[in-house]
Amino acid sequence: xxLQGEWTLAxxxxxxxxxxxxxxxxxxxxxxxxxxxxxxxxxxxGALMLWRAWERRMPGRVRMRPDQAPVFERIRLAEEKGVLRxxxxxxxxxxxxxxxxxxxAGRNLREITILVGQLLLDLGHILRHPGDMPWRExxxxxxxxxxxxxxVTALVGFLIGVVLSYLSAxxxxxxxxxxxxxxxxxxxxxxxxxxxLVAVLVAGRSGxxxxxxxxxxxxxxxxxxxxxxxxxxxLRLVFPKVLALALAVPLLVLWTSFVAIIGGMVSAxxxxxxxxxxxIDTLPKVVPVANLWIALFKGFTFGILVALIASHFGLxxxxxxxxxxxxxxxSVVTAITIVILVDAIYxxxxxxxxxxT
Amino acid sequence: MTMGESPAIQxxxxxxxxxxxxxxxxxxxxxxxxxxxALVGGSGSGKxxxxxAIIGLLRPTQGHVRLFGExxxxxxxxxxxxxxxxxxxxxxxxxxxxxxxxxxxxxxxxRELKVLDEDLIRDLVRLKLSMVELLPRHAWLMPAELSGxxxxxxxLARALSLEPELLLLDEPTTGLDPDRSESFxxxxxxxxxxxxxxxxxxxxxxxxxxxxxTRVAVLAEQRILAFGTLDEVMGADHPFVHNFxxxxxxxRALQRAEQ
Ligand SMILES: Nc1ncnc2c1ncn2[C@@H]1O[C@H](COP(=O)(O)OP(=O)(O)OP(=O)(O)O)[C@@H](O)[C@H]1O
Ligand SMILES: [Mg+2]
Numbered sequence: 001x002x003l004q005g006e007w008t009l010a011x012x013x014x015x016x017x018x019x020x021x022x023x024x025x026x027x028x029x030x031x032x033x034x035x036x037x038x039x040x041x042x043x044x045x046g047a048l049m050l051w052r053a054w055e056r057r058m059p060g061r062v063r064m065r066p067d068q069a070p071v072f073e074r075i076r077l078a079e080e081k082g083v084l085r086x087x088x089x090x091x092x093x094x095x096x097x098x099x100x101x102x103x104x105a106g107r108n109l110r111e112i113t114i115l116v117g118q119l120l121l122d123l124g125h126i127l128r129h130p131g132d133m134p135w136r137e138x139x140x141x142x143x144x145x146x147x148x149x150x151x152v153t154a155l156v157g158f159l160i161g162v163v164l165s166y167l168s169a170x171x172x173x174x175x176x177x178x179x180x181x182x183x184x185x186x187x188x189x190x191x192x193x194x195x196x197l198v199a200v201l202v203a204g205r206s207g208x209x210x211x212x213x214x215x216x217x218x219x220x221x222x223x224x225x226x227x228x229x230x231x232x233x234x235l236r237l238v239f240p241k242v243l244a245l246a247l248a249v250p251l252l253v254l255w256t257s258f259v260a261i262i263g264g265m266v267s268a269x270x271x272x273x274x275x276x277x278x279x280i281d282t283l284p285k286v287v288p289v290a291n292l293w294i295a296l297f298k299g300f301t302f303g304i305l306v307a308l309i310a311s312h313f314g315l316x317x318x319x320x321x322x323x324x325x326x327x328x329x330x331s332v333v334t335a336i337t338i339v340i341l342v343d344a345i346y347x348x349x350x351x352x353x354x355x356x357t
Numbered sequence: 358m359t360m361g362e363s364p365a366i367q368x369x370x371x372x373x374x375x376x377x378x379x380x381x382x383x384x385x386x387x388x389x390x391x392x393x394x395a396l397v398g399g400s401g402s403g404k405x406x407x408x409x410a411i412i413g414l415l416r417p418t419q420g421h422v423r424l425f426g427e428x429x430x431x432x433x434x435x436x437x438x439x440x441x442x443x444x445x446x447x448x449x450x451x452x453x454x455x456x457x458x459x460x461x462x463x464x465x466x467x468r469e470l471k472v473l474d475e476d477l478i479r480d481l482v483r484l485k486l487s488m489v490e491l492l493p494r495h496a497w498l499m500p501a502e503l504s505g506x507x508x509x510x511x512x513l514a515r516a517l518s519l520e521p522e523l524l525l526l527d528e529p530t531t532g533l534d535p536d537r538s539e540s541f542x543x544x545x546x547x548x549x550x551x552x553x554x555x556x557x558x559x560x561x562x563x564x565x566x567x568x569x570x571t572r573v574a575v576l577a578e579q580r581i582l583a584f585g586t587l588d589e590v591m592g593a594d595h596p597f598v599h600n601f602x603x604x605x606x607x608x609r610a611l612q613r614a615e616q
Pocket of ligand 1: 375376380398399400401402403404405406407449
């Protein structure tokens with residue numbers, strides 16, 4: 001068997017399956033003499049093809065140039081080191097997956113608790129040493145997740161207000177209960193929709209950004225660098241985020257509810273002929289001021305929850321891109337779920353407060 | 358492989374600018390096939406930038422780059438891709454895909470060809486890992502679980518996986534112990550002898566340089582200041598060359614390399 005031409009990956013290319021089939025036809029002929037001396041170039045792909053056709057050993061009779069020997073030597077050496085085999089899969093993998101999930105949930109809960117504890121310690125530290133307060137980070141976060149979120153929350157709030165008002169007006173008209181539009185919008189938006197809407201938007205907007213930021217800092221070992229410098233990562237990275245959202249979210253709730261009610265008011269004016277003056281005059285009479293306090297309190301806690309969850313998942317990122325994207329997703333999904341869960345708890349706890357009598 | 362007339366790398370009047378800072382200016386650089394060129398220069402002098410321009414990751418601000426006689430940006434995406442496949446690059450920081458384990462990292466470019474079967478790919482990966490002295494059990498580790506030197510070697514295995522004709526290595530031996538540097542030198546040498554491989558390596562490691570380089574290029578003041586055999590370059594009269602090659606430590610390292 002005399003081989004010629006270039007036996008390289010570039011030259012073989014698409015001809016690979018054909019060439020392999022032709023080599024296989026000859027592989028059981030032990031008496032064959034192989035002559036490689038006419039081969040112009042031989043790289044490891046070409047050599048491995050031959051090696052496999054020779055059933056992984058040098059054939060009895062082979063002629064090759066001295067410069068062709070090393071590649072076969074390397075192949076033989078690689079073979080001696082053992083095979084590449086993955087650890088066998090266990091038949092109980094599904095069971096282990098369920099167990100893993102339970103452990104993971106438990107671990108997340110524990111880590112978040114530790115984080116909260118650490119933040120409380122940080123708070124104590126700052127009260128004693130006000131000079132260590134991370135002002136710059138807090139103000140940067142306040143701007144990024146508060147001020148910069150104003151346009152989008154206003155837009156969404158306004159549209160929700162219009163839609164809610166429009167749909168309610170259709171129903172109310174048929175009962176002749178037009179003025180109740182103010183009660184519905186007032187209570188619905190201020191007490192319920194405003195805080196949840198803002199929390200969901202902030203979780204998607206700032207929560208994901210916070211997780212990604214902390215995650216990349218994990219990947220690039222920046223967090224380790226901070227630790228080496230003796231800077232507390234919770235104090236410098238997590239605390240400003242929690243503080244910023246604790247301040248920004250209640251304010252955003254006020255802002256969004258305000259715009260949403262304007263949207264509802266405009267819609268009511270066109271649908272039900274309720275004048276702006278009447279609307280504004282009636283609103284405080286039918287919506288007790290306690291609702292506003294509830295909304296602010298909700299905003300405050302939702303902000304803290306979103307920042308905590310975002311920071312927690314950001315710090316859990318392992319140094320690879322897969323983990324970064326998984327944790328960012330988890331952060332947003334968990335934050336939204338928890339916000340809605342907590343909102344339900346608030347609804348039950350405050351059911352006797354702030355309702356018009 | 359027929360002896361080509363056109364050089365492997367041909368850089369003509371290349372200028373690179375980042376913002377307002379010129380990193381390279383009117384730089385000419387030609388590397389013939391089968392050469393091993395060591396590129397030396399101070400930190401921040403633009404060595405990595407030059408390599409990135411050669412492989413086409415950065416578009417030159419001015420000037421051209423030709424590989425194997427073909428222009429790098431021909432306008433034909435398919436041709437550009439085929440041309441790039443003939444070049445392997447080892448990045449300074451490894452640039453392994455962090456979501457893949459070592460095996461998948463090395464197998465990735467081979468699988469992308471879509472012609473090789475998985476059995477052959479497995480054999481090839483084993484061969485490449487053995488060439489860079491990684492053990493079979495390292496194949497299943499994630500990049501984050503590797504030591505700095507192991508990461509370098511895994512990245513080298515990936516750079517070698519497509520059987521490149523031109524190999525660009527950005528500091529291949531930093532982070533390797535002397536023993537591993539030694540076997541790296543052997544590996545590159547034998548690849549060059551067998552396949553007429555062309556290599557450009559950025560290095561600060563004089564022992565590797567002395568043992569491997571057929572020519573040395575000195576990058577300073579935004580251009581190739583001296584280019585020739587080690588002896589020729591050492592004769593050049595420039596402060597960088599003095600400091601780099603003629604201190605006592607450098608001399609001893611070069612002597613070791615000669616042995
Ligand atoms: N993407 C970029 N944007 C702006 N400036 C850059 C960029 N990449 C490199 N530079 C600048 O170009 C100069 C050369 O950088 P380069 O990475 O090529 O240096 P180097 O010679 O490889 O150094 P080292 O030996 O330290 O790796 C540096 O001053 C660097 O700041
Ligand atoms: Mg560099």
